[in-house]
Amino acid sequence: MHTLSEENYLKIIYFLERRDGEKASPTAIAETLGNSPASVVDMLKKLSDKKLIHYDKIRGARLTESGKKTALGIVRNHRLWEVFLHEKLGYSWEEVHPLAEQLEHVHDPVLADRLDKYLGFPQYDPHGDPIPGQDGKIARLPRTTLLEIGQGKKCRVVAVKDTSTAFLQYLRKLNIGIGTNVKVAEIIEFDGSLALLVNGEKTTVSKKFAQNIIVDDNRNIQHTEL
Numbered sequence: 001m002h003t004l005s006e007e008n009y010l011k012i013i014y015f016l017e018r019r020d021g022e023k024a025s026p027t028a029i030a031e032t033l034g035n036s037p038a039s040v041v042d043m044l045k046k047l048s049d050k051k052l053i054h055y056d057k058i059r060g061a062r063l064t065e066s067g068k069k070t071a072l073g074i075v076r077n078h079r080l081w082e083v084f085l086h087e088k089l090g091y092s093w094e095e096v097h098p099l100a101e102q103l104e105h106v107h108d109p110v111l112a113d114r115l116d117k118y119l120g121f122p123q124y125d126p127h128g129d130p131i132p133g134q135d136g137k138i139a140r141l142p143r144t145t146l147l148e149i150g151q152g153k154k155c156r157v158v159a160v161k162d163t164s165t166a167f168l169q170y171l172r173k174l175n176i177g178i179g180t181n182v183k184v185a186e187i188i189e190f191d192g193s194l195a196l197l198v199n200g201e202k203t204t205v206s207k208k209f210a211q212n213i214i215v216d217d218n219r220n221i222q223h224t225e226l
Helices: 004-020 026-033 037-049 065-088 096-103 111-118 165-173 207-211
Strands: 053-056 060-063 137-139 154-160 181-187 194-198 201-205 213-216 223-225
Touching: 004 026, 004 037, 004 060, 004 065, 026 037, 026 060, 037 053, 037 060, 060 065, 065 096, 065 111, 154 165, 194 207, 207 213
Parallel strands: none
Antiparallel strands: 053 060, 137 223, 154 181, 154 213, 181 194, 194 201
């Protein structure tokens, strides 16, 4: 059994490895968690002693197979609880994350599997993030952002990079969610902002906004072992 703090570290290291494609540096971990570099190093040493990570002072931390399995379990719990809270209890997509942060640490060897079955084996959470399966496999999402879609092109929103309450509320105000079809009507040269057609209505969004929307025009996603 791992402590809540240890599990949070493993989850953050997993996300940083996925994002950067390399070991998670103590600085990146400290910035993500809002902890001091000294406390991060102390925890990394503990996780290394427990054989949950490979840790190098210069290069940073990388999950061992045991650490990856634990991290994937936490991520799976979190995203399944988000689906449950959103679909079954009616929470909005900006409300589910903090609640799932607490529920993800409930330890029961069969709870996640029963929850998965009850929900109909969902592949994605309310923010479009893929849910790890019982076998450790997880769908690989496209990496293309709305900013990279050319003028006049159509696409579909499949995920969001920014899951802050303010951003999700703004998306809801614009009637944009997972699965929404969008057309880039115009790219404004002056500042890189985009004029979009959403459900027949035209709206203008910033370059920063477009960078945080992941899109695809063909959701034929291969499953890979991570």
